[in-house]
Amino acid sequence: MPKEKSTRKTKARGVEKKKKDPNAPKRGLSAYMFFANEQRDVVREENPGISFGQVGKLLGEKWKALNEVERRPYEDKAQTDKKRYEDEKASYNAADEDEESN
DNA sequence: CAGGTGATTGTTGGC
DNA sequence: GCCAACAATCACCTG
Numbered sequence: 001m002p003k004e005k006s007t008r009k010t011k012a013r014g015v016e017k018k019k020k021d022p023n024a025p026k027r028g029l030s031a032y033m034f035f036a037n038e039q040r041d042v043v044r045e046e047n048p049g050i051s052f053g054q055v056g057k058l059l060g061e062k063w064k065a066l067n068e069v070e071r072r073p074y075e076d077k078a079q080t081d082k083k084r085y086e087d088e089k090a091s092y093n094a095a096d097e098d099e100e101s102n
Numbered sequence: 103c104a105g106g107t108g109a110t111t112g113t114t115g116g117c
Numbered sequence: 118g119c120c121a122a123c124a125a126t127c128a129c130c131t132g
Contacts, residue, residue: 021109021129024110026111027110027127028111029126032112032124033111033113035112037112044114051114051115052113052116052121055115055123058123059124059125061113061123074125078126082127082128083132085110086128089119089128089129100124
């Protein structure tokens with residue numbers, strides 16, 4: 001069971017020591033990201049003048065408020081985005097074999 | 103084979 | 118540029 005205490009740990013790693021990738025192929029976005037993109041302007045519209053605290057929270061609440069079907073389009077994108085990352089990883093792997101000739 | 107870990111993704115808003 | 122809740126993710130590496 002992973003410990004989810006502190007929200008963001010940014011660079012504060014607690015494990016031995018892992019080195020980041022040179023190309024850092026990053027991962028794909030998350031359904032939430034796509035959903036947020038839509039609500040972002042919507043939520044803010046329903047709550048004009050609210051700070052991130054409200055928006056962020058409301059976003060998460062509404063996010064789940066949606067039904068699987070509503071999340072589908074977002075998940076779909078998330079999966080597609082994932083593939084996108086796969087591509088990076090592919091290049092990243094290839095680069096590892098022959099580094100950049102440059 | 104199985105596990106868990108971390109890294110990342112995007113929103114807003116201020117310094 | 119970074120940080121914060123909010124959520125998902127899930128590929129990565131290891132023993």
